Amino acid sequence: MRSMIPDYLTDVLEHVEPDTSGATAGYIPELADAEPEQLGAAFATVDGQVYAAGDCDAEFSIQSISKPFVYALALADRGFDAVLARVGVEPSGEAFNEISLEGGSGRPLNPMINAGAITTHSLVGVAGSDPAERLERVVDGLSAFAGRQLEMDESVCASEMAFAHRNLAIGHMLRSHDILTEDPATVVEGYIRQCSLLVTTRDLAVMAATLANRGVNPLSGKQVVPEPVLRQVLSVMATCGMYDAAGDWATQVGIPAKSGVAGGLIGTLPGQIGIATFSPRLDAHGTSVRGVSLFHRFSSDMGLHVMEVPPAARAVVRSNRVVGSGPHAIRVIELQGGIRFAGVERVVREVVETAPAETRVALDLTMVSSVDDVSRRMLLEIVRRLTLEGHGVTLVDPESILPGPHPGGGRVTVVNDLGETADLVADEERAAPRA
Amino acid sequence: MRSMIPDYLTDVLEHVEPDTSGATAGYIPELADAEPEQLGAAFATVDGQVYAAGDCDAEFSIQSISKPFVYALALADRGFDAVLARVGVEPSGEAFNEISLEGGSGRPLNPMINAGAITTHSLVGVAGSDPAERLERVVDGLSAFAGRQLEMDESVCASEMAFAHRNLAIGHMLRSHDILTEDPATVVEGYIRQCSLLVTTRDLAVMAATLANRGVNPLSGKQVVPEPVLRQVLSVMATCGMYDAAGDWATQVGIPAKSGVAGGLIGTLPGQIGIATFSPRLDAHGTSVRGVSLFHRFSSDMGLHVMEVPPAARAVVRSNRVVGSGPHAIRVIELQGGIRFAGVERVVREVVETAPAETRVALDLTMVSSVDDVSRRMLLEIVRRLTLEGHGVTLVDPESILPGPHPGGGRVTVVNDLGETADLVADEERAAPRA
């Protein structure tokens, strides 16, 4: 069998190809002269599978798509407090190159606008590193996100430097507020070099998948940034990534995203997938016209909107029955599926309502596919409370989906299948009566 | 066993109780004189369980918390196009009572600011309904969300009317742009009456859970608004619900939310839970001080942030093996857990990479807890493609998690357990070779 995903990608690219509206970015010749018909798309899964179609290996400059990744690097290198002291997280409702500084403090409103991104660039690496070291850290960090060493487009870089007046204006304004504390021209140059790194659509999909995968590059398996950084980065992409079109994007597409003026566009579904598209013609917001269309299709076809209510899961409690009889009876509650707060609450309720009369209670986790942190804690609390009430509690957990089950003050026996439980009961009874 | 959830609620209420900062809303005596020490919280699950603690049955006026619900009613009654033509979805980055109209059109930026909410009120019910009918529809709709008939606080309403100058200003401004097309004073009065409905914390949790539950009130089981409305409402709450604190809330709490000046605050986790808190002292943004603290706790303790990457699920492909041998051999691919796009992609890959030599292929869905729409379509496409390649395909689906498995051009046999499949194979062979 052939996978239908490449077919799907090919199909959607064909669907948007006739749209030749918009125009390439006009401010430097390298962008203005890009072949406007280029069109590519790629998906990268959190376990490293990449699907790519069209001009997915064409290189182009990363531009503003570097912003969320460099924000992640800054958070990783300096910590949340140091970064938040200099760059806010509020949507500006304005275009990407508006200065948008907070009254008084001069703090850029968020890291997705240029003012915030320039500041963020200055916060990568250890404090006090020189501009060359810092740039090296940025290049290496972005390369780690992509899973290969990225190169700079010196021609784009030179042109951008020659037209950097607005960014230099922003840099000096930041310097005047002591948001930048060094020569603004040097920081702006570093930022421009960051934006001039060459990527392919495929690279961008892997980078987005690294964000979706708790900071671990699914190809290399390396932890690029620590996990706590991701929630912050994805939240900021969701609220500020699309500038003044944030609301339309949030309602209609609902995928945290970021675009670049060279025509790239990425989106990240936490825990699921990284998506990238490439087509150089831009709309009035500076975002790829066909890229926007593709993301609308992806969101709608694949149910990827973050506010999409997931399908009603099969009840987390698969069965609740008594195995054996008399003193040998075991109350067995069988769970299934992925368990998050809403599921574990249902388990609590089942146990409470059952009020098991049996001495022995087993929670069968064999068919459970995932357990999140709060659910793990609450399952252990169920065990603890049952133990305190005098029950003997067994977890049937052949694949250790609930690792380290040591509830404070409780006691639990872990077995691989329910048969063992029955055996254990028999063993116990042969030994000594429980207190 | 006693449930630990009430204990948890009691514990977090105790934790925030000492915080007496902030002040009750001062603009009308009914709000100014509210007992400031009141404190309550409630959770409502999508299957109708309500946990409530503290002053969870104290009544207070719903105020701005009515906005997302009335927006849902307007979308349901008039359709997306009619509503979007008059109210946008962009965050304003401004306080709730800023006028914030789009330049030119005069369209309010979003339905969570007063200008948008007044307009939204005017769009409830069938076009041309008179103000009394419209108000009745609003009251009945909000009551349906709450699952009980809500009453109006006439005293609050009268005071609000006497201090409605700013809302009247907004109303006349909307009228001047033809966003409102009737007497603005009448619409503002209706809006004020809407805001004066009395609710309890418990009610609000159920209302929020109705949003989380695809528009179905989990207590009454009634579909209050159609499902497609929900994604829109939740997206707008996520981006615009907290006004000028949107970014802080999105990064730190990450729960679509809405607050009211009487001290109420709600949050909705799609598919999981509705949350409500009540405490009358407000911060500078007009949001309950203790309510904000409680939501920070809930988000952090229970992993409820929408950008929280869910725990790595157990592989969706539980096993891939051959049962039987020779011509009787069946390739059995056993799936598990909840399947969304990222999961079904893994299934596709498994089938592609396996390239089964066996004539018979079975997909065992017994341990699958949910299948979303795109995954359902892709599973059926797998079936279709395997069939086209000459395989006989069997679905093991005892609980019909994949209803209506009629892939275009394919053929599939559905059985309750794998044993049946073996039997079928034997039967087939006894009969006649397949075409």
Added chain:
Amino acid sequence: MRSMIPDYLTDVLEHVEPDTSGATAGYIPELADAEPEQLGAAFATVDGQVYAAGDCDAEFSIQSISKPFVYALALADRGFDAVLARVGVEPSGEAFNEISLEGGSGRPLNPMINAGAITTHSLVGVAGSDPAERLERVVDGLSAFAGRQLEMDESVCASEMAFAHRNLAIGHMLRSHDILTEDPATVVEGYIRQCSLLVTTRDLAVMAATLANRGVNPLSGKQVVPEPVLRQVLSVMATCGMYDAAGDWATQVGIPAKSGVAGGLIGTLPGQIGIATFSPRLDAHGTSVRGVSLFHRFSSDMGLHVMEVPPAARAVVRSNRVVGSGPHAIRVIELQGGIRFAGVERVVREVVETAPAETRVALDLTMVSSVDDVSRRMLLEIVRRLTLEGHGVTLVDPESILPGPHPGGGRVTVVNDLGETADLVADEERAAPRA
């Protein structure tokens, strides 16, 4: 001889007549349907001569041109402090119907924008007067400026009331800030009635001339508002009267001015002239297109720009000579022209440098045409100082241009011609030698 001024007016009207650009105000039929070809202009001098040409007797609604006059009435009726507490004097740089309230206080930025004009209307008459009394005072006051009883256009008024949404919005916003302290709808109605008064171009010229003439209507001779009010009104017209075109107007025309949407436009040159034009087609700022052209012509042709440096005056000291000889010698300093600070300073210098050795000093004011307040005080100080030094001082002032010449501590003799002075000297000497 025929006066050339009517010829000039006719000529300039012919010059602008071919310009049919712009459009009548479209928001109410009465304005939209005005005959667009109407064109008139009038000058009124401060001594009551009116020159008028074209459609100078056609009636139209006064609209925003009422604003400076009603501001004058409010200042007259309530005093500067009470009015300034509620309406500022800062240019808004925005269009006439922007709300433009000061952050915090809610005070309208100036009385020429609608928010300020509505507030100003509420401040006419004695505090506590009812709306009908107040409106009567406004109508009577505007009529006193015009020198005839003005009538209201009830049809315009009714239409304006039906389209008053924006003004009502402003009114309620002002009420919400307690800038208005009564029902805003009543104040807005009064304001609209004020704007609906019918005037002719001739009337407007007389009204403008009353502002130029220290508040005295040059036709009726009545003091309509007290003199100190005028400087304030003219200053505010100069800085705020042309809204967002203030700078262009100030540099190119330089005449304090105010326009109305019915096509009227007035300008006032303090001490010299009131000008009015009428032509209904408006530019993007809401100002009469041909009116603007006419004012450019008037300013340039007649040197009416307030920053025009006046022609170098003939030296204020016409002659400085000694009449007679020996003990009979009189030092005679002959002055001429209008004397303001710069002139009197020159007189001081002349006296200081002359250091007259003669016992007798005469200041001959026969050829002086005016003396302002500071000059009067300084002339008297010269007299006082000369007297203290032992000089006998004589003023030759046949027309009492320097009334009440009683310098503190000095002594002065006033005569009608220099001959009398010589006689006096002779008389004195015949009497007794001076100390």
Added chain:
Amino acid sequence: MRSMIPDYLTDVLEHVEPDTSGATAGYIPELADAEPEQLGAAFATVDGQVYAAGDCDAEFSIQSISKPFVYALALADRGFDAVLARVGVEPSGEAFNEISLEGGSGRPLNPMINAGAITTHSLVGVAGSDPAERLERVVDGLSAFAGRQLEMDESVCASEMAFAHRNLAIGHMLRSHDILTEDPATVVEGYIRQCSLLVTTRDLAVMAATLANRGVNPLSGKQVVPEPVLRQVLSVMATCGMYDAAGDWATQVGIPAKSGVAGGLIGTLPGQIGIATFSPRLDAHGTSVRGVSLFHRFSSDMGLHVMEVPPAARAVVRSNRVVGSGPHAIRVIELQGGIRFAGVERVVREVVETAPAETRVALDLTMVSSVDDVSRRMLLEIVRRLTLEGHGVTLVDPESILPGPHPGGGRVTVVNDLGETADLVADEERAAPRA
């Protein structure tokens, strides 16, 4: 006699001296450490008399007071169109260091804010001059306004350069809009050097007097900038010179003015006087606290407000009589004072109403002190019209106040006194009857 003007200056300085509110500019040590008690004031008349008191010879940096003078130089060097294409004339209503560029064009709103002043600096000298030549032209130009060679404070200049981040930001922003077309850092450096020129209060008064005196330095007698530039510069000072306090200043002081952060403040009364004050402590607008008080005093004590209605001048028609009788009769209309439009209009009327029956008409200008351009043209038109009607017209103009009296199509005889006129009549009659 001693002049009372120095006494007056000393008196007002003593009056404001106790006010120690405000603070010196804090951003560079040279300004922060200025002796805060310094206090000086000076008047310079348009004929070159300078009165100065207090610390009137202390040097300080000119700072923003250079702006109107450099604007004048740019207008002189490049013409109005070239300058207006790059710098507007609209008040910004904002603080001096706001960027305040027009949407779209990026043109600074006016030349008094930094963005406009930096642009203006770039427009001095011939197009294409190098930065050093341009700076030399600025220094020489400002020195010409002052009447002495000004020196630069290198220490202030170095400090300003080190803290120029905001001006550099503005410069780069202007460059990004192509308002500047060269390296912004070079222009900003030039601008900072311009602001670092050292002046005394006495210098500033002379500079202001040069503006008042049609561009002619009253000390040196040199024409520093051409006359048409002055109206533009003074208008812009009047509307934009005091930034966000423009309205208060315009109503209460009414003198076109400009302040600098070193504590200087100048004002110009066209045709009359230049005023300067110096005191380093600044208010919230960045203007000298005592300077503001002093200007309030000057305006009020000396009637210097531009909207002050001048004193009613003695009637411009001093007498209207017939001299001689029978065929020898001459109609003599005697004029007096300064004649501007309002005066000449009165003369026209007198002639029209008189409708002289006499063949001979004389206009006696002996007592006229000034005649502006429009009045000159109208007087000649009177002559022309009288001539056409068959009158013989004589001007009695001993001091040639009406030079070049050659009315198109008319004929006029100029005499030194009325006696000559009678003689002429006699002569004529003796000769031949006129055609």
